Amino acid sequence: MTAVQQQGGAPPAPVPAPQGGPPAPPGGVRPGLADVRARAAAMPPRKGVRRAIPRTNSGRIRAFVAGVVVVLVALLLLAWNGVDDARTGVRVIDTAGPQVIATGDLYFRLTDMDAQLAHALLVGTQPAHQADRAQALARYDASRSKADEALIQAARLARDGTERQTARSLLDSLGRYEQLAGKALLQDQNSPHAAGPPSDQVTKMYRSATDMMKLELLPQAYNLTLDNGTIVRHTYEDKRSAVLTGRTVVVVTGLVLLVLLAGFQWSMAKRFRRLLNLPLALTTVAVVVVVAWTAAMLGSQASALSKAKTDGFDSILALARARAIGNSAQADQTRFLLDPERKDTYEQVFLSKSQTVLYLPADNLTGYQDAVRGLKGLKTQRDDKPILGFLGTEGRRPSSDAKALDDVLAGFKKFQQNDRQMRDLVSSGDRGQAITLQTGQAATDYAAYDQSLVKLAAVHQATFDGAMKDGKGGTKGWQYGLPLAGLAVVLLLVVGVRPRLAEYR
Amino acid sequence: MRSHRAGRPTRWLRATALGVAAAAALTACGIAGASESSVASKERLVIGVNADQPGLGLKTGGGYRGFDVEIAKQIARFMKVTDVEFKTITSATREKVLRDGEVDLVVGSYSITPERKTEVAFAGPYYVTHQSILVRAADAARVKTVHDLAGRRVCMVPRSVSFPRVQKERGVPALPVEASGYNDCLTKLVSKQLDAVSTDDLILAGLFAKNATDGGPALTLVKTSFSDEPYGVGIKQGDVDGCEAVNKAITRMYQQGIPAKLLQAQFGSSGLEFTKTVPQFEGCE
Numbered sequence: 001m002t003a004v005q006q007q008g009g010a011p012p013a014p015v016p017a018p019q020g021g022p023p024a025p026p027g028g029v030r031p032g033l034a035d036v037r038a039r040a041a042a043m044p045p046r047k048g049v050r051r052a053i054p055r056t057n058s059g060r061i062r063a064f065v066a067g068v069v070v071v072l073v074a075l076l077l078l079a080w081n082g083v084d085d086a087r088t089g090v091r092v093i094d095t096a097g098p099q100v101i102a103t104g105d106l107y108f109r110l111t112d113m114d115a116q117l118a119h120a121l122l123v124g125t126q127p128a129h130q131a132d133r134a135q136a137l138a139r140y141d142a143s144r145s146k147a148d149e150a151l152i153q154a155a156r157l158a159r160d161g162t163e164r165q166t167a168r169s170l171l172d173s174l175g176r177y178e179q180l181a182g183k184a185l186l187q188d189q190n191s192p193h194a195a196g197p198p199s200d201q202v203t204k205m206y207r208s209a210t211d212m213m214k215l216e217l218l219p220q221a222y223n224l225t226l227d228n229g230t231i232v233r234h235t236y237e238d239k240r241s242a243v244l245t246g247r248t249v250v251v252v253t254g255l256v257l258l259v260l261l262a263g264f265q266w267s268m269a270k271r272f273r274r275l276l277n278l279p280l281a282l283t284t285v286a287v288v289v290v291v292a293w294t295a296a297m298l299g300s301q302a303s304a305l306s307k308a309k310t311d312g313f314d315s316i317l318a319l320a321r322a323r324a325i326g327n328s329a330q331a332d333q334t335r336f337l338l339d340p341e342r343k344d345t346y347e348q349v350f351l352s353k354s355q356t357v358l359y360l361p362a363d364n365l366t367g368y369q370d371a372v373r374g375l376k377g378l379k380t381q382r383d384d385k386p387i388l389g390f391l392g393t394e395g396r397r398p399s400s401d402a403k404a405l406d407d408v409l410a411g412f413k414k415f416q417q418n419d420r421q422m423r424d425l426v427s428s429g430d431r432g433q434a435i436t437l438q439t440g441q442a443a444t445d446y447a448a449y450d451q452s453l454v455k456l457a458a459v460h461q462a463t464f465d466g467a468m469k470d471g472k473g474g475t476k477g478w479q480y481g482l483p484l485a486g487l488a489v490v491l492l493l494v495v496g497v498r499p500r501l502a503e504y505r
Numbered sequence: 506m507r508s509h510r511a512g513r514p515t516r517w518l519r520a521t522a523l524g525v526a527a528a529a530a531l532t533a534c535g536i537a538g539a540s541e542s543s544v545a546s547k548e549r550l551v552i553g554v555n556a557d558q559p560g561l562g563l564k565t566g567g568g569y570r571g572f573d574v575e576i577a578k579q580i581a582r583f584m585k586v587t588d589v590e591f592k593t594i595t596s597a598t599r600e601k602v603l604r605d606g607e608v609d610l611v612v613g614s615y616s617i618t619p620e621r622k623t624e625v626a627f628a629g630p631y632y633v634t635h636q637s638i639l640v641r642a643a644d645a646a647r648v649k650t651v652h653d654l655a656g657r658r659v660c661m662v663p664r665s666v667s668f669p670r671v672q673k674e675r676g677v678p679a680l681p682v683e684a685s686g687y688n689d690c691l692t693k694l695v696s697k698q699l700d701a702v703s704t705d706d707l708i709l710a711g712l713f714a715k716n717a718t719d720g721g722p723a724l725t726l727v728k729t730s731f732s733d734e735p736y737g738v739g740i741k742q743g744d745v746d747g748c749e750a751v752n753k754a755i756t757r758m759y760q761q762g763i764p765a766k767l768l769q770a771q772f773g774s775s776g777l778e779f780t781k782t783v784p785q786f787e788g789c790e
Binding site for chain 1: 619620623669673674729733745748749756760780782788789790
């Protein structure tokens, strides 16, 4: 009746594989099996890969089941690997990101120390300016203590000998700077003067201090925070691409598994004459769900990482730098008034720092300030002529808040306008008025501009925090979900094949 | 019956082996590494340098010499590259050769500017120079600051930003005398066709040393420092890893005090003061 019975007694024929139909109803006797065995034994030994292909129905089923289980395990492991990459990425960026931003604060605090020192020396020691001087000195102290804190943080993030040496060298230079600053202040106290340039001796001392700040402290502080920033960039690039690769691999493995399951289904349908094995069909559905769900989760993890890095971290860091460099430019105005002999240098570096913050091509400071005044907005930039500098880049970010950005630009314009007025007063010989402006209204306006930068950065901080929250929430519970999903698939598979296998027992 | 029972595990085993082989083949397809073209992973570097800048990059019979060339060698050394080839670049070609990949790095008195940063990336700077003034020793007493150049004949090299800095940025009414390059400026200064050369102090110090070697008349380098010119290492845009590796090399070089020695050796005779500590980097992103 069956093909097996017909072929049972036939001589070894070049039949590639047995044509197995359902054997006699299960019971103690299994006539088909003995026949198959005998025939298999009689067949000439197959060579190469073909030897691995099972020749019996039960063998085939086992092979399919084993194949499905192995690919399933591979799928789950790959998915787990992707989840792990995503989690590591989120964790590292979530902890290192804020730390890096904190070290970025080091540069700001250092420039502020030097700015406050210059301010204190400029306003002098007379009773009329006592309060102003005391305030500058209090800010100097506050910045020094914040700088120490940030430096310790930066030293902790140092990853190799070179970076640690930079951190050590910074600590050393900071100590020497403080010594010089202390001496200059003491000497200034002992040689009272009206608001304006202090005694030659004090000016000389201040020069040593500010040169040390400019040539030793600030460059190393900046470079160290750049080094720190690479941790975030490397983690981001590695993990994001790992997550995306993981997604592709999961999808491909999932497809292989589906093909295998379809083949299984087809082979069962053909050999056992059943159109649909329901549990096997459910297995297939379960696999589709697991793969689609995992792929979607990994995709959203990658985009959370990308959002945190480009819309959050990068902007926050760039704005922190814009803030630090702007603060240092403002100190160059004070130095310009404090040390007339170096006025050309201080004016040029003021221009160069202003251009670092917001670049507009110009021949000189006056031309630059005219260009700044004429600037309509930062959001509307021509593609072929982008505005460069920190604020220009910020303006091109789609995620940047338009209102906050307008406030920043308005503040920057005011900053440059006050600068023009201050320099005009000096040129016309009215240094006293210039100093009053610089330490009074201009300082207030600058503080407002600085606050607008802080507000703009807060928008990006919120983006960063939101993306990190999504990132952390996205993989929650997956350490349980994946094994459970795997178990469910295996159970469905067993339910599907057990009755078929039992037929051969 | 017995043989059948014994056979079951081996059959499952064989089936499993088949599956594992399939899975392994699958995974192998997934892990295909992208090839890296970053300067950071190269074993051989082609570095573009100037060939006509005394003290900085000068091509002589035996090869290239100067501060930039020595810095380039040190960068390669700290990046653990022993195979280095130098190529001549000019200010007109340096962006193109970097973009086309003809050179890996450019170390050639290449000031970092926002406009240039849109075309190439910069590691470093490895040194920050300041604009100063070179005059005949006889005029030294009368030229103390950039403002003293008013009414004097000052060398102007087309495309160089130095003369515009005096005339437009500082607003000093100096009289331009055109020259083909800074070597030509020196010739004209010596032959009294002009009174002063104003540009980056390292270029001036190189001219000063060349003049001394050539036995020219006494010159004086007036340190005015009215600008910061950061000399960067040009690198192909987007090679962030390469840029970071160069920065690390520059940091190490300074931590070992190497640039100070190189500067002293090349320019010590001019009496110029040098910065011995690492400059503030631009950042690689």
